[in-house]
Amino acid sequence: MIWQLLVNGLIAGSLYALFALILFFIFNTTRVLLVATGAIFVLMSHSFTLTVYKLKINYSAALGINVLLGLLLLYVSFKLIHYPLAKRGADAETHLIASLGMMIILENITYWVFGEGTKELVSSQVLVLGNVYIKTIQVVSFFCAISIFAIAGVILRRTWFGKTLRGVASNADLSVVLGVNERLLSFITFLFSSIILALLACLITLDVGVESYSSMNFILPSVIGAIFGGLNDFKGIIVGSFIVGLLMFLLLRIVPHGWQVGCTYFLVLLILVYRRRGIFGGRLWQHDI
């Protein structure tokens, strides 16, 4: 039983960590905690179902269409909402409220257009390893996630984009003065984020399906995991998300089913209250105390 819970926790943690990675990229480039990412993911999930199940397009093409859709939605939301807010000097909470508004709009448009939820598209094979049952799609999800983390780590340390992102995260004003091309940086961030979102939409839809109003179920654990680990630290967001995923399942050994989500959030909140920047995090803003 404990091994099953551990495996489930690791798989859930890997998916939350992927969402957290998107939030990390976007936050450190734009200083916006884009909770609407959850709603964008749900919309992409439905569009993936539409393209594969109804239009009978193959998976690769469906992924490509989804990447473009994600890129469009991210670009439009920033162009129309967050960049104008940033020009007016809006603070982080204002951006977050706007993002929550965007999340509500997208969820309801998704429901209007696509209905309630996606179906699990394929019946996945189940592997049995001793007492542990695991679907093949879950194994694929886990190893995809690990690969993406490895690639992201290399990108952040070795490439121009990664170094520039870390520079902007450290001091955005100085980066602009030093001639960093913010638009190009944002575009590449959105491109990476939409690729990861498209992959998540594909994997989670194939595994369990997605409901139209379930965006908070995916994004909130990721946000909490990212903040718990440290929103401006790459390894922090991954470790934090894995801890949240593991807690959600391991707590089932102690608490009845249904209570584990609330208990996880409360435990993490208690730790966060006393370690305000997360386990690995540093100051988010120059004025942060």
Add this chain to the structure above:
Amino acid sequence: MRYLFTVFNVFEIYLLLVLAANLQFGSAGLVTVTTFAFAGAGAYTTIILYQIYQFNFLASLLLGVIMSASISYILSPLLLRTRSLYFVISGLTIHYVLLTIFENWISLTGGANGIKDIPRPLNLFNVAAYDNLFLSSILAIPLFILMYMLLRSDFSLILRCIREDEIGSEAAGVNIRLFKRLALIISSMLAAVAGSLLVLHLSLINPNIFSLHESIFLLAGVVIGGRGTLLASFVGATYLILIPEILSFIPVDDLPFIISPSEFVGQGKQILFGLTMIAFLMMGRQGLIPERLILGRLYGRSKICRSS
């Protein structure tokens, strides 16, 4: 006539809720999404004592308010140790923790099904709409008067100072934590009364009534109506009530993509609330009733009134 009375009843309830949100967000600058969660805590306590343990309704309501205030009193030190984004996320977390309790303590709350067929505590007119409006008015109108006085008092002025310049306020000797904590507690008490009246109006209580989306709509009410005054809360609550009523009169049978009229109203109002909230944030407007208009008359034309 019954329809109008029902609308007035819901309006009074939402005015209380928007006032609660306005005290936290509008006056104190605390972006919380916990208003409906505290409304739920108060409402569940009231209804459990009233329906299951057969307490007198007013006694149940008082205990519900005390329960909500106690939860706020216990959780506010945790919340106030965080700032900015972390504060909002902590608020979200608390909301989900309370929802978990509502959904999973099945023996007490009825779980996801909740408690149905809640009897009316008053039966003066033999019509639910009239009785509910009468009860809401008796409870809510004194609270509106109290809140009107509070929002024009020095307490509210101090909250505004904290909102505008926390460091300066602390340097001037203001106990920041105490005032913020009081704002959260008073807000939770108002929300508890509103939540109890709401479930009486619906004759049922379940966790779906106190979802996160409803708390976000209250924020929208504050953003659209304006911050920190009773008139602004009045306008915000009017907007929150008016939009679904207008949408319900639109003939939708021939429109594409529409599943049913009730879903059109449900989804349509959420989209409109989201759009208007974003529009007001982007325009930089301080709502339809800017605070400086009211404060200008209250305090005279001084620098205090020129809010950013």
